[in-house]
Amino acid sequence: MEDYKFLFKVVLVGNAGVGKTCLVRRFTQGLFPPGQGATIGVDFMIKTVEVDGEKVKLQIWDTAGQERFRSITQSYYRSAHALILVYDISCQPTFDCLPDWLREIEEYANNKVLRILVGNKTDREDREIPRHIGEDFAQRHGMYFLETSAKEAENVERLFMEIAVELMEQAKCKELPKYDGSLGPINGKTTSVGDTSCCLRS
Amino acid sequence: MSLTLLLEKYDVSTEEGLQKALLEIEKEEVEVDEALAGVLSRACTLEGRLRTASQAYTKLGEVKTDAQVAADMVDRTAELARDVSAKVRQLDLARSRVAECQRRVHDLIDLQLCSAGVEAAIKAHDYETGAAHVARYLSMEPGSLQAARARGAPDPRHTMERAAATLGEHLVRKFEEAAKKEDEAAVERLFRLFPQIGRADDGVDLLAKYLLTQVEGAVRRACVVAGGAGAGAAGAGAGAEAAVFADALTRVLEAGAAAAERARRVPPPAAGRLPRALRLLQPAVCAGARRVFAAQRAARLDNAANATGAGALAAEPVLAELALSLSRVRLYFDFLRRKTEADASTLDEAGKQASAEAIEKIIAECELTRIAQDMLAHYLQLERYFLEESVSKALKMATPQAGSTTSSLVDDVFFIARKVIRRGVSTGSVDGACAVLNEAGALLERLPAAALRRWLRASVCSVCECAACSVSVCRRGVSPGSVDAACAVLNEAGALLERLPAAALRRWLRAPPDALPLPPPAAAPALAPAPRLTKELDAQRALFLAHLNEAEAGGEWAERLASEAVAEAGALCRGERDAAKLASCAAGLGAAAAAFRAAHDLGLAGLRAALRPRLLAWADALADPGDLAEDIEEDTDADALPAALDVLAESARAQLSPQTADAVLLGALSDLAARAERRLLHHTYSREAGLVVERRARRLAGWAGGAAPAARERCARLAQAAALLALERLQHAHHALQPAARLAPADARILARR
Ligand SMILES: Nc1nc2c(ncn2[C@@H]2O[C@H](COP(=O)(O)OP(=O)(O)OP(=O)(O)O)[C@@H](O)[C@H]2O)c(=O)[nH]1
Ligand SMILES: [Mg+2]
Numbered sequence: 001m002e003d004y005k006f007l008f009k010v011v012l013v014g015n016a017g018v019g020k021t022c023l024v025r026r027f028t029q030g031l032f033p034p035g036q037g038a039t040i041g042v043d044f045m046i047k048t049v050e051v052d053g054e055k056v057k058l059q060i061w062d063t064a065g066q067e068r069f070r071s072i073t074q075s076y077y078r079s080a081h082a083l084i085l086v087y088d089i090s091c092q093p094t095f096d097c098l099p100d101w102l103r104e105i106e107e108y109a110n111n112k113v114l115r116i117l118v119g120n121k122t123d124r125e126d127r128e129i130p131r132h133i134g135e136d137f138a139q140r141h142g143m144y145f146l147e148t149s150a151k152e153a154e155n156v157e158r159l160f161m162e163i164a165v166e167l168m169e170q171a172k173c174k175e176l177p178k179y180d181g182s183l184g185p186i187n188g189k190t191t192s193v194g195d196t197s198c199c200l201r202s
Numbered sequence: 203m204s205l206t207l208l209l210e211k212y213d214v215s216t217e218e219g220l221q222k223a224l225l226e227i228e229k230e231e232v233e234v235d236e237a238l239a240g241v242l243s244r245a246c247t248l249e250g251r252l253r254t255a256s257q258a259y260t261k262l263g264e265v266k267t268d269a270q271v272a273a274d275m276v277d278r279t280a281e282l283a284r285d286v287s288a289k290v291r292q293l294d295l296a297r298s299r300v301a302e303c304q305r306r307v308h309d310l311i312d313l314q315l316c317s318a319g320v321e322a323a324i325k326a327h328d329y330e331t332g333a334a335h336v337a338r339y340l341s342m343e344p345g346s347l348q349a350a351r352a353r354g355a356p357d358p359r360h361t362m363e364r365a366a367a368t369l370g371e372h373l374v375r376k377f378e379e380a381a382k383k384e385d386e387a388a389v390e391r392l393f394r395l396f397p398q399i400g401r402a403d404d405g406v407d408l409l410a411k412y413l414l415t416q417v418e419g420a421v422r423r424a425c426v427v428a429g430g431a432g433a434g435a436a437g438a439g440a441g442a443e444a445a446v447f448a449d450a451l452t453r454v455l456e457a458g459a460a461a462a463e464r465a466r467r468v469p470p471p472a473a474g475r476l477p478r479a480l481r482l483l484q485p486a487v488c489a490g491a492r493r494v495f496a497a498q499r500a501a502r503l504d505n506a507a508n509a510t511g512a513g514a515l516a517a518e519p520v521l522a523e524l525a526l527s528l529s530r531v532r533l534y535f536d537f538l539r540r541k542t543e544a545d546a547s548t549l550d551e552a553g554k555q556a557s558a559e560a561i562e563k564i565i566a567e568c569e570l571t572r573i574a575q576d577m578l579a580h581y582l583q584l585e586r587y588f589l590e591e592s593v594s595k596a597l598k599m600a601t602p603q604a605g606s607t608t609s610s611l612v613d614d615v616f617f618i619a620r621k622v623i624r625r626g627v628s629t630g631s632v633d634g635a636c637a638v639l640n641e642a643g644a645l646l647e648r649l650p651a652a653a654l655r656r657w658l659r660a661s662v663c664s665v666c667e668c669a670a671c672s673v674s675v676c677r678r679g680v681s682p683g684s685v686d687a688a689c690a691v692l693n694e695a696g697a698l699l700e701r702l703p704a705a706a707l708r709r710w711l712r713a714p715p716d717a718l719p720l721p722p723p724a725a726a727p728a729l730a731p732a733p734r735l736t737k738e739l740d741a742q743r744a745l746f747l748a749h750l751n752e753a754e755a756g757g758e759w760a761e762r763l764a765s766e767a768v769a770e771a772g773a774l775c776r777g778e779r780d781a782a783k784l785a786s787c788a789a790g791l792g793a794a795a796a797a798f799r800a801a802h803d804l805g806l807a808g809l810r811a812a813l814r815p816r817l818l819a820w821a822d823a824l825a826d827p828g829d830l831a832e833d834i835e836e837d838t839d840a841d842a843l844p845a846a847l848d849v850l851a852e853s854a855r856a857q858l859s860p861q862t863a864d865a866v867l868l869g870a871l872s873d874l875a876a877r878a879e880r881r882l883l884h885h886t887y888s889r890e891a892g893l894v895v896e897r898r899a900r901r902l903a904g905w906a907g908g909a910a911p912a913a914r915e916r917c918a919r920l921a922q923a924a925a926l927l928a929l930e931r932l933q934h935a936h937h938a939l940q941p942a943a944r945l946a947p948a949d950a951r952i953l954a955r956r
Contacts, residue, residue, distance in 0.1 A: 040575075040633075041633035042633060042783070044779070044782070044783055044786070046782075059786065068572070068575050068576050068579050069575065069579070070579065071578075071579045071582035071583045071586070071637065072578070072579070072582060072633050072634070072637045075582070075586075075636070075637040075638075075640035075641050075644075076637075076640060078640065078644040079640065079643070079790050079793070
């Protein structure tokens, strides 16, 4: 058995071409793939990181942005511990679609999932969405916000590490009381972290 | 000695001195004479030697001239050898040149023959011979042809090339004629000639074009059938005509596969060209698939989307058809991959690689792939609808009605889930299977597990709360030391619990009141059967147990489904990544299993809480020292509790799974023993009372040993505690604690004092 204490599922969503796959590969493999083709269906990668001396395994699901894969990708929302919603700061339409994505998240993801808004491609000169616009949007919708560049490896490591730290904190809070009579389903996915049989190992 | 020395040494001025000097001189003279004589004697030897030397010198001169002669000879020989080898080399060169010349002459002669032969063959329609000539021409060394031209002769290649081109044109024309006439034999014959004349690619293209017309025809026929049936289906409503669209798609794909199979039979020199043919053929297959899918959408899916009201039942045939279509597409692509691999099997590694990459590119970029993706999207949407719809229906049907005593919720729901997952796997798409697994896991976790929990909680939660509060009230009652107060509180709590539905569960613990020889006086009224226990309560009790069993079964089911899915879909995975993806999605069912387990645990806790008042009463009875009913047989007294527990165990075993029944019994006995022990510390005992209590405890431990092994240890401890009470003397205490002390020493001391 592998040696890790926590396993978290992180799902990346967002329009086609915003750089989800590049972000994942930058983080997991440390490279910026040239000529990255569109993702088909769903792809997944694993990286184990260390937080406070504890091993945390991140299972990263990279979904396809194209419309026709929607019904495949939607099925991954529910089991996600964290959702990264990505747009391209140099492409207004990808930002304009965010409300649609949020609607989808509302419908399929569990309501306590950790949500992070990411504006990617900060290395590009032709920025169309100023930083504060993205920041405002994230704040209005209760999301964390970060701008990244998969190409220049800017903030990519930080993005995933902060998610790991945050999820671990959540998991630790939930570790103690398992039966919580008043609060709807017990032990189900609604307590997003540390509840499934595969999540907590010691 | 020199004269000066002599003069210094001797005083020559005196006679005596002179005399001495003379003597000295004479002595020296004699020495010199001797030395001279020695030298003279050696002179003759020297002379002899000198003579020998001069003789040797003359001999050496002779040897030198001889050596010179020899060296000259060696030099001359070497020169000769060099000359010879140079000549040999020249000869070699000359011979190879002659051979080359001969070959060229042959080639040139052949070339003449070939050109003439090709023309003759064309005239005679003997294309095989013509092609053989061209093949011979192509195998000629370019150098000889060039050399021929270099000598100023007219380039012999021109005629030959003209002839070859003419032959090529003829072949193409003939091929097209044969294709038009659909003369399979001629097509096959002509196709085989193209690689010989060095135009394999043209041949493959021609064949592909020929096959393309055939595929187009077949596809058109396939679609026409689908169109007709589709229109019929739209009119007549779905149902009877099963899977016409999947059938039509199958025919389209079969036509494509047949063409691929024919195109693959390219003769060996042109092997590895299947992808080239497929690149031309695939669009026809795609077009056919597009038409079938468009018809299918119009007839079924768009309808299905509108008519979601039609319910899950109507969705099923459509789902089956989509899954079938998807699996056919997958089979078709696998077929193409396999054929391409076989086609490239004679090539080197690089060729194989290139061939495999080419086919993957064709598959990835063709429209059929996109159609399959759209189809999968439709399928998944509808499957999700079907799953939700069917599960909520099952839930609705299973929602407890007044008087219902059984529930098949879990069986129903897992039947549905299994069907859906199997169908998802049958699409042949790993992504499809994964998505279905995700949906099923999420839904199972969300709906049925939650419902069970709710139902179990509805009947139990209040029981739990009451039990919890009654326990705390008891504690409060007990702490002042008034047993009566505690009992009163307990009775009240008991009465309260009895009013709640799940409290009915306790009934099957109840031994008939008459069989209770030693009812604890204060608690007796509460233990009497409540008159309001009606049929309805019975039903509720049965339903509760049914739900409890279902929750347990749900957990097992979910895990079984997960491992089944991994086993069944394992074959679809191409590569480790796919397998890991699948395993991770299947693990989602583990979360559903956990939810069912939680429901089960909740039910168990409720059951235990419902049993507790009765158990506490029994514990009190067990520990009660007073009011020894002497008229009652000792054995009857001691056996009352085991008898009551038998009723409990039998009932539990009959209605619950073995594991659950064991868990219930373990919980019950732990509660009982813990409570009894605490009561032992409260009372004081006479020796007789001690014996009675000890007997009761021993019987209990004996019962536990047989019927509830898990609780044996706990009850044995109680028996030891009771044994201490029955001691005559404190000194014998260690006997009571044989074979192993299960009590803490402090507790033992307190007990022994009573
Ligand atoms: N300049 C720049 N280009 C980027 C960056 N990240 C991604 N790209 C480019 O954006 C294009 C799309 O990147 P992908 O990672 O394939 O996009 P995606 O979101 O995975 O797209 P789908 O898989 O179709 O949903 C590629 O050409 C990348 O080279 C970035 O940080 N800076
Ligand atoms: Mg991608």
